[in-house]
Amino acid sequence: MSAQIPNSDLPRILIIGAGFGGLKLARKLSNKAFQIVLIDRNNYHQFQPLFYQVATAGLAPSAISFPIRKLFHKAKNVHFRVAEALKVDTKAKTLSTDIGDIRYDKLVIATGADTNYYGNEEIKQHSFPMKSTSESLQLRNRILECMELALTEKIEADRSAFMNVAIVGAGPTGVELAGAISEMRTYILPKDYPELDFSEMNIYLLEAGDRILGTMSESASKASHSFLKKMGVQIITNARVTGYKGTSIEMSDLESINTKTLIWSAGVAGNVVAGFDPENILRSRMRIDSHCQVIDQADIYAIGDIAAIEGADHPHGHPQVAQVAMQQADLLAKNFIMTSQGKRAKKFTYQDLGSMATIGRSKAVADLPFLKFSGFFAWIFWLFVHLMNILGVKNKLFIFIEWLWYYLSFDQSLRLVIKQKKSQPED
Amino acid sequence: MSAQIPNSDLPRILIIGAGFGGLKLARKLSNKAFQIVLIDRNNYHQFQPLFYQVATAGLAPSAISFPIRKLFHKAKNVHFRVAEALKVDTKAKTLSTDIGDIRYDKLVIATGADTNYYGNEEIKQHSFPMKSTSESLQLRNRILECMELALTEKIEADRSAFMNVAIVGAGPTGVELAGAISEMRTYILPKDYPELDFSEMNIYLLEAGDRILGTMSESASKASHSFLKKMGVQIITNARVTGYKGTSIEMSDLESINTKTLIWSAGVAGNVVAGFDPENILRSRMRIDSHCQVIDQADIYAIGDIAAIEGADHPHGHPQVAQVAMQQADLLAKNFIMTSQGKRAKKFTYQDLGSMATIGRSKAVADLPFLKFSGFFAWIFWLFVHLMNILGVKNKLFIFIEWLWYYLSFDQSLRLVIKQKKSQPED
Numbered sequence: 001m002s003a004q005i006p007n008s009d010l011p012r013i014l015i016i017g018a019g020f021g022g023l024k025l026a027r028k029l030s031n032k033a034f035q036i037v038l039i040d041r042n043n044y045h046q047f048q049p050l051f052y053q054v055a056t057a058g059l060a061p062s063a064i065s066f067p068i069r070k071l072f073h074k075a076k077n078v079h080f081r082v083a084e085a086l087k088v089d090t091k092a093k094t095l096s097t098d099i100g101d102i103r104y105d106k107l108v109i110a111t112g113a114d115t116n117y118y119g120n121e122e123i124k125q126h127s128f129p130m131k132s133t134s135e136s137l138q139l140r141n142r143i144l145e146c147m148e149l150a151l152t153e154k155i156e157a158d159r160s161a162f163m164n165v166a167i168v169g170a171g172p173t174g175v176e177l178a179g180a181i182s183e184m185r186t187y188i189l190p191k192d193y194p195e196l197d198f199s200e201m202n203i204y205l206l207e208a209g210d211r212i213l214g215t216m217s218e219s220a221s222k223a224s225h226s227f228l229k230k231m232g233v234q235i236i237t238n239a240r241v242t243g244y245k246g247t248s249i250e251m252s253d254l255e256s257i258n259t260k261t262l263i264w265s266a267g268v269a270g271n272v273v274a275g276f277d278p279e280n281i282l283r284s285r286m287r288i289d290s291h292c293q294v295i296d297q298a299d300i301y302a303i304g305d306i307a308a309i310e311g312a313d314h315p316h317g318h319p320q321v322a323q324v325a326m327q328q329a330d331l332l333a334k335n336f337i338m339t340s341q342g343k344r345a346k347k348f349t350y351q352d353l354g355s356m357a358t359i360g361r362s363k364a365v366a367d368l369p370f371l372k373f374s375g376f377f378a379w380i381f382w383l384f385v386h387l388m389n390i391l392g393v394k395n396k397l398f399i400f401i402e403w404l405w406y407y408l409s410f411d412q413s414l415r416l417v418i419k420q421k422k423s424q425p426e427d
Numbered sequence: 428m429s430a431q432i433p434n435s436d437l438p439r440i441l442i443i444g445a446g447f448g449g450l451k452l453a454r455k456l457s458n459k460a461f462q463i464v465l466i467d468r469n470n471y472h473q474f475q476p477l478f479y480q481v482a483t484a485g486l487a488p489s490a491i492s493f494p495i496r497k498l499f500h501k502a503k504n505v506h507f508r509v510a511e512a513l514k515v516d517t518k519a520k521t522l523s524t525d526i527g528d529i530r531y532d533k534l535v536i537a538t539g540a541d542t543n544y545y546g547n548e549e550i551k552q553h554s555f556p557m558k559s560t561s562e563s564l565q566l567r568n569r570i571l572e573c574m575e576l577a578l579t580e581k582i583e584a585d586r587s588a589f590m591n592v593a594i595v596g597a598g599p600t601g602v603e604l605a606g607a608i609s610e611m612r613t614y615i616l617p618k619d620y621p622e623l624d625f626s627e628m629n630i631y632l633l634e635a636g637d638r639i640l641g642t643m644s645e646s647a648s649k650a651s652h653s654f655l656k657k658m659g660v661q662i663i664t665n666a667r668v669t670g671y672k673g674t675s676i677e678m679s680d681l682e683s684i685n686t687k688t689l690i691w692s693a694g695v696a697g698n699v700v701a702g703f704d705p706e707n708i709l710r711s712r713m714r715i716d717s718h719c720q721v722i723d724q725a726d727i728y729a730i731g732d733i734a735a736i737e738g739a740d741h742p743h744g745h746p747q748v749a750q751v752a753m754q755q756a757d758l759l760a761k762n763f764i765m766t767s768q769g770k771r772a773k774k775f776t777y778q779d780l781g782s783m784a785t786i787g788r789s790k791a792v793a794d795l796p797f798l799k800f801s802g803f804f805a806w807i808f809w810l811f812v813h814l815m816n817i818l819g820v821k822n823k824l825f826i827f828i829e830w831l832w833y834y835l836s837f838d839q840s841l842r843l844v845i846k847q848k849k850s851q852p853e854d
Binding site for chain 1: 819
């Protein structure tokens, strides 16, 4: 069965995934001489850097989600479909999806990455990931439900297990989450649950490496470490989590930790699409050349978290961050236009614009190319950069009001456990 | 097992349900000489009159939901629990719930009403109700998913079935939904889905009675009928829906209608709590006297949609609207305080403040006690009343911005299909 997509005389570029890379590419190619087919499993673009604020009741899911169709109202050559990529047939040049087969002239894989449990099924089953809006919502529900359950628990140790939160992986996501949950413990939860004693609640940040924010500078590590310690977060480095059945975190050479909420932000694995030879893939990323073309696969490209450039200055591929995806999308759009005009394609060079993490109110760390700083100004800078990068004027406005409100009132007001019923009507 | 609730020397009033009635009662009794235990199955209060705007992508669920605990930060005598009422033991004066038994001195049943399918299991299974935030979200997801599915459909009749929407029941909810969906069809969907032909999309409003808004005045019926007709809604009165298996609505004496989305807003049934004798209940409502006490049950009261006063000026009970619930809550709070001071309780008299329904931009109908009007001023009045009644300053602000934005841009931007994954981690 073939999917219903209008015919066109233009060469068709099929883009899988509307994350930072795929979406930017489609927008850059809007109203150019290509037919663009963009698919994603959701009908909205998700602003990943703020997932942690949804999880901690700071922002509504809708504030960081943007309907994809709205972006292409004026782009007549772009056709968006909600679809799940199943398998590429590189010879027939078609992608099979759950809404039928889609033919392509050029294919761009921008499927991003998902949580990596490194094969531990037990942890996968019992822990909470945070790689989508809906996973962030689930985590919000979980944290609040555990407080309700703590209220029903007579025995202190069991109550404490409901209140405790452990985060595995101290990259930016883990650090930002730990900070936000610590602020909830200080400012909000004691007001909501006057019957609970929040000295019984522990927040653990467990990191396998020897410092937190391992991809950032030493000074950023130190500053964030000291911020988090002051906020009462228990940081354990060189912690190797070996097992978790829902109550107790087992670690090698360390005492186990009791918690009903384990958040897993310890690694990512590329969302590989089926249909490629094993040699096209290395450590769950597509091997691409410096033009973002998949090695030995003419007309197939990969960008962002799913891709790793071979033999570049970054031997294991560029860092899996939004900046790389967006810069590769930019380059690829230009190259598609240039090669269609008979010009030569350019090579990708990554321009590192720096990285940041926020720990709490007035507390952030920033590594810019020529400047590393932390504290209040880093925090203001963080707020500004994130606000500017979110899609949509109304989303910007809503997030700004939420942040201002929280700053002034010390109260996030999205502490809602909204669950969709399991029993939905049948088609 | 008994639920963990602090002991108190004060008499305990247990309130089931934090809707308009239960919540108002608990707030009126805050910091009075009672111990209040308030339970609800959700941790948030839902503003029912705006469910239809969540369903039609006009408002975020969080804008019309308010965390209950936040309302009682300063009320030391109020204990809130997320719990499901299971059964009352009127002799032992305890309520069993899913978090354990709760003892009471006085019990107030404010459980409201849910969708009534009048025993038709087939319709229950295949149609969409709209009596909670999460059901409204499901409906939003459904409408958008059906448009995506229509894109994949070659055959016109099948495509049309995906695009069509039928609403059964033309009370305020049905009328407001029909109007809002019609506006989506006019202003938004054609921009989002340029590949679909929206002349293929039909909106049906089916009503068993002989006029829409049957509980309002004749002039409100006529005005709303003419508004909806101009907006292209197909109104069918005297329509008795007999069956629906997911595709075709069967009606007695009328041709069947093809649609994949059937919204059921044709009636409500009280959420009866188990443990009462059959004579305590009439047509799924608790029989109460003019002091809101359940007939022949000392210390048990019922207010709002679940209750019907015997032998009052309204032979079948007062209308099941927020006003009645709130006025009864007011009276009950006063009576509890007065009787505890040895004074006599007062009887309930309903003061009808009127009713309203909005059909679309600049189009509403209002029946006030001394004035019936429709059109632009009724619409402004509707906006004002709803904005004033929503809980929380920030919610008011957000809703005001959303409405203003939509009014100016003709674009609701919450067209997100956010689903929670079925596979959640286990406890």
